[in-house]
Structure formats: C-alpha cells, structure tokens
Amino acid sequence: MKNLGEMLLRQEPFSEIVLGNTALARAMIESGTEVVTSYPGSPTPEIASALLSVPGEKRPFYFQFSTNEKVATEVACGASLNGHPSCVFFKSVGLNVAADSFVQLSLLELEGGLVAVLGDDPGANSSQNEQDNRHFARMAYIPVLEPSSPSEAYRYYLEAMALSRRQKMPVILRMTTHVCHGKEKVAFGAWKGGSVSTESRFDTSGGPMVPLTTAALEMKRRSLARLSLAGCEMDSPAFCEVRKGTDSSRGVITAGLPFRSLLDVLEDSDRTPDILKLGAVYPLPEKAVEEFLRTHGQVKVLEELDDVLEKDIKALAFDRGIRVSITGKTDDDDRIGEYTPDKVAEVLAKTWPDMVPLRGAKRQPSLAPRPPQMCPGCGHRSAFHAIRQALAKEDITVADIGCHTLGFLPPYEMGEVLLSMGHSTGTGAGLSLFNRSRKVVSFIGDSTFFHAGLPGVVNAVFNNHNLTLIVMENGTTAMTGHQDHPGAGRNANGPSEAIPVRGVLEGLGVKSIREVDAYSQGKLIEMVKEAMAEEGFSVVIARHPCMLKYTREQQRNPDYVRKSVDVNQETCDRLHVCVESFGCPSFQRDEDGTVTVSRELCIGDGSCIQTCPVKAIGLRKENRGGETA
Amino acid sequence: MKRFDIYMSGVGGQGIGLLSEAVIRAADHAGLSVCGVDTHGLAQRGGMVESFVRIGGEVTTPLVRKGSASLILALERTEALRAGEAYAASGGVLLYFDTLWQPLDVRLGKADAVSAEDVEEACRR
Secondary structure, eight states, X not given: OOOHHHHHTOSSOEEEEEEHHHHHHHHHHHTTOOEEEEOOOTTSHHHHHHHHTSOGGGOSXXXXXXXXXXXHXXXXXXXXXXXXXXXXXXXXXXXXXXXXXXXXXXXXXXXXXXXXXXXXXXXXXXXXXXXXXXXXXXXXXXXXEXXXXXXXXXXXXXXXXXXXXXXXOEEXXXXXXXXXXXXXXXXXXXXXXXOOOOOOOOOOTTOOOSOOTHHHHHHHHHHHHHHHHHHXXXXXXXXXXXXXXXXXXXXXXXXXXXXXXXXXXXXXXXXXXXXXXXXXXXSOOHHHHHHHHHTOSEEEEEOSSSOHHHHHHHHHHXXXXXXXXXXXXXXXXXXXXXXXXXXXXXXXXXXXXXXXXXXXXXXXXXXXXXXXXXXXXXXXXXXXXXXXHHSOTTOEEEOOSSGGGGGGSTTTOOOOOOOSTTOHHHHHHHHHTXXXXXXXXXXXXHHHIIIIIHXXXXXXXXXXXXXXXXXXXXXXXXXXXXBOOTTSSEETTXXXXXXXXXXXXXXXXXXXXXXXXXXXXXXXXXXXXXXXXXXXXXXXXXXOOOXXXXXXXXXXXXXXXXXXXXXXXXXXXXXXXXXXXXXXXXXXXXXXXXXXXXXXXXXXXXXXXXXXXXXXXXXXXXXXXXXXX | OOOEEEEEEEETTSOHHHHHHHHHHHHHHTTOXXXXXXXXXXXXXXXXXXXXXXXXXXXXXXXXXXXXXXXEEESSHHHHHHHHHHHEEEEEEEEEOOOOOOOHHHHTTSSXXXXXXXXXXXXXX
C-alpha cells in the first residue's frame, strides 16, 4: 500500500481506495483546514490516524487531541474566530460533553469557518447509546450535511467548509459508523499546497460576541437568519438527488447509509419506488421535498434512528396543503438499530411488502457468543481478579468508560452501572448516601480521569463522600487505539509535560491515596480493603501499562522473542481458577477438563502465575534464563 | 461481471482487517470495482470481528445481506460456523483456517467447543 501521509499531500488529482475517515482527512487538506481538534472515540479516530500519518514538519494544518470534546470544540472555535478554517471531530456522545459550548457556536461570527464532524453510531457498535445528533443541530441552529459513502463524505466536507466560510457559521457533517469505516475508490481533486496562516484576524467589529442581556437575542436573530440562508443554499440538486423507479406513484425519501441499503434491497425487485435522497438533512430542503411530495401519491420516509425528517416532512405537507399519504416509523423497532440492508428490507416490507423480494430465512446457530474482552496480560484483569477478593458480595461497584468497562462481563462482574464518561465518582457518591450496609467502589480509567473525571473527584472531596475510587491507570487511551492523554508525557505533536494522576489527586485535596502495580494482586487486595475500611473518600491507583500497546512496541524489536506460560499437567488439580476466575483468554479448556495455554494468545506476562492455588502455572522452560524457543 | 460478495470473520487480533485490505487491493489491481467495510471499535479486544468485501457490479453499500455471500473466509473455527450459518449464499463456499480460540462460555464450561465435524455437517445441511 502507498504511504498514507505522502498520498494525502499529493498536489495532482488522484483516485484511491480509502476509508471514509481517510477521505475526510484529504478533504481537510484540500479545503485548507488549518486547525483540527478532537477527542478520540469510535467511529472517528482514523481521521486522526490519517492526519498524523503526515510528518509533523510537512503538515499544512495543526492537529491536537484535546482533553475532552468540549475543550476540542472551544479550541477549534477560538482558532476559527482568529481566521483559521477549523474542524472539530468526535463521536456521537462526545457532543453531550461539548454541548455547553457547542450550542453557542452559531451565535458567533466564525471568521475562518468551522466544520464539526460528528460520528454517530446507529446500532451502538461502540457507544453507550445510539443517540441521533440531528436533534442537537435543531437546538443549536446548525445546518447538517449527511453523506452516504466515503466519496460523498469527501465532497460534502468540501461543501460544508465552503458554506461555513461564506456564512461564517458552523456546519455539521454527520457521519455514521459504516460511512466512516466504508472503503471505496474516491476520486480526489487537486491540492495547491499551502501552510497555516500566521495572521491574527480576531475582530469584534462584526459582533456582539458576548451573548448577555439584549445581545443574546440579537445574536440569536442573526443565527436564525444565517440558518435560513444556509437552508436555501442546501436546497439544491447538489444535496437532493432524485432516482426514478419503475412505480412512480410511490416514493421514498431517505438519507445517509439507509439510502445505500435501500438500493441494495431494491436490486432484485420488480417494482421499485422513486427515491429522493437527501444530503442536506437539516434544515429540511423544502423546495425539493415539496416537489417530490406533490408528484407522488404515497411517500415512505426511510430514516435511521429518530423521526427527524418524518416530522418535518409531515409538517411541510400539512402547511402546504399537499394531499399525499406519508408513512414513517411504524413501530418502536423502526427507531432501533442500524439500517443495514437486512434492516431496511424488514422496515420497507412493513409498508410495501410487494417491493421487497422474499428471502429464505437463515438459520441462527446457537453458538456461544464472543463478546469483546480484556487482552492477555491486561492489568485490568489482574486488578479485577484481586479487587473481587477484597469486596463483600453485597458491595456496589460502579463502572466508567474505557477498556475496564469490560470487567462487567463474567467472570469478573465488576461495574454494575454505567452512565457516561467520568460519571463513576458522582454516581458512586449518590449510591453511598444513607448507605451504611453496602460499601461503594467506583472505577475510572486514566484518560477518562482527565477527560471528565475531575469534577466528580472534587465533589467527593468537597462534600466528603464515603466511597473508594479505583483509578485503572494504563498510560494511554486504550479502547480507541492508544492515543496519548495528558498523563502520557506526549501529545499529538511531540513530548509534553506529563500530568501525574497522583499529583492531581493531591492537588484536589484527596488525603487517602494508595498506589500499586495491578500485577501485585496480594498487595492490591490489602490496599482496597484498607481504603474501604476508611471513612470518607479514598483512592487506589492500580497501575500497569496497556500490554497490547507494550507488546506491539516490543514486537517491532528484531530481537523480540514471544514468551508464554505453560500448565504443568502433573501438578494441575483442575481447580480451573485460571480459566474460570482469572479468565485470561489464553487458557483453553478441553472437554475432559484439562487446561492448556494457547501460544497464539499468551504473551508470557505471567500475571496468571500467582492465581494458581497449586502452583501449576509457570513460564515455559525455553523462556527461562533468556534462551530462545 | 455479476457482483461477488465475500464475508470474512474471525477474532479480534487475528488480522481480518489486513486480510480484507489485501483482497480489496487485489480486486482493484485486477481492474474490478470493489468496496468493503470492517468492524472497528471494540474489535481488537478479542471479540468477534467481521469484514465485508463486494467485488464487481454497481456499488451500492459495502454491507452484505445475510444469506448472500458467495464466499466466506473465516480465520477461526467457531467464527467459521457462525459466519457460514448466517451469511453463506446457497451453494456458496466456506474457506476457513482451522484453529480454535475458545469463546468465554466454552472456557467457563458453559458451552461446548465447535469441532471441525460440526462445521462440515453445517455445510452439508
């Protein structure tokens, strides 16, 4: 494969098979986007991987991972106010974190333009909900473009940035998981080269910029006027495409990935409806929709998640007195899950069964599911195995977001409730009120600690809450692909001052802090017991580097020898602590109860050795004394 | 050419993404239209991973409907069975690497491991 960083900087037009996320990175460069900010979250982190594949000195943009999505939004906003075309991107639920600043963006004169790329996650593939961020757009008076493929993502980004710069207003590019991760050949345009401007263009003469008292209303008026201008611009064939079917009495209005799924479903169909595919989803392109409604007797609105388009389209038909039958969501199922081709077939068949060719039902095998789990050598596994032994059965554990969330699965079942990034100390504090019979233990990862965990800690100190927080520190933002966080000593551009978790806790006034390597299970059990026995707020830091990251780094070393442990079959009493309770996936169980170790999976970290009551686990002979296998 | 749909599956960490990328590049090199999509996110944490590749024909969506893949490529036995049952078209081909990474329930003693015979039998049905 070609070098990604070099490809992104090519000046002549070219075509290449890329991810939707990579197509966006090229669009940022072509459009002259100078400042890009983010907090990592699926489905968007590959935008950052693409941008960071351009060597630092050659980057015609500045990129940062910010502390969280709110700060990322603010940095992009500030840069735009100063004249830099800017972009902020993050995952669906990131917008909840950013919201306080995000809803203000449209009130400002964004001199350089600002595109917010939102990675919505229908199907909740890697998120705690499948929220539909089009609702936020309505609240924040920000127009939304929604591509259905990587090629469209590229084109729409260019259009979004152009519109944003013309109107000095924010524009949302709403991506969804399989548009971000779809791969296809994209035809890119030319890039004339360029670098980040050093001119400071911040200017309040186009203000007001401070929305207080009457200014807030004046700014809102300006924002609404811009939104309707943008709406008019977006009500054009560039974003409203009509495809003719064989039965033109019926029409489907759709957008995004569901449009692609619909084409797939109709491929073998004899009767196909006309389709109006919307690229502009907010504000509703009224001209295009009205014309479509007037020329069809029956219209089906096919949209993923909530009934945002449906409600707008029905209101439009009512307002304009158009006699047309409009069907949208028919039941709650229609609002749940990603609109894959199979789902679209199901949804469409409820309204127009004659348009969906029947398919034989496939067997659903009753196979054991394969949920994601902690990797071999993960410090969190060692920590959970130990912490479970320190707790009484009735004690309450609160999960947070990150790899350690997977601890809620068997065999650990640690972390019984989850809201959002950084919630665990606050929710744990609430659970501890009037609760003398059950101790409360909350978990948090280190990246999340910096992202949104600090206010909960401050509150626990401020209000003297009675709970124990366990910081599961692995030195990275592991779940989303090992991005550096403020404690890592490195940012997206080079070395930075590492902010120590312990130092932050001390600075916030936490008096009871214990630290231990998560592999030292005996010590960890003891510390958790001590911390829980104390009155008030206590913290235990269970630290071990992310072993997936560490092992990958080690494997780049030509002298690297993969180690592994082994079960001594003569000593083994088949107590199954290793396979059932510690639960490292490297342990495999035969039908007769024999336990073996998969050398494909085991990394030889040895965190399991201490868990065997009869000491049957040890490093393989060839791994002792530095000999190679 | 009529479209040829491939469904790939395996366990996070085995290299499904790389395999998919190689197949996509090969199809492109052969002058065929091609698109695809992988599962990302939690995938590398030992969960099930899947990848869709569609070669030839008009590109609609990279997602393949159940029961319509001409070829199933699986890198692990349990996932081969799961993939074949859900995605293989009638008369489709299943090609899999015969290794076993036991799912959690098998390791906990709550479910049986899949054998090569199970996979073969499912293909004959």
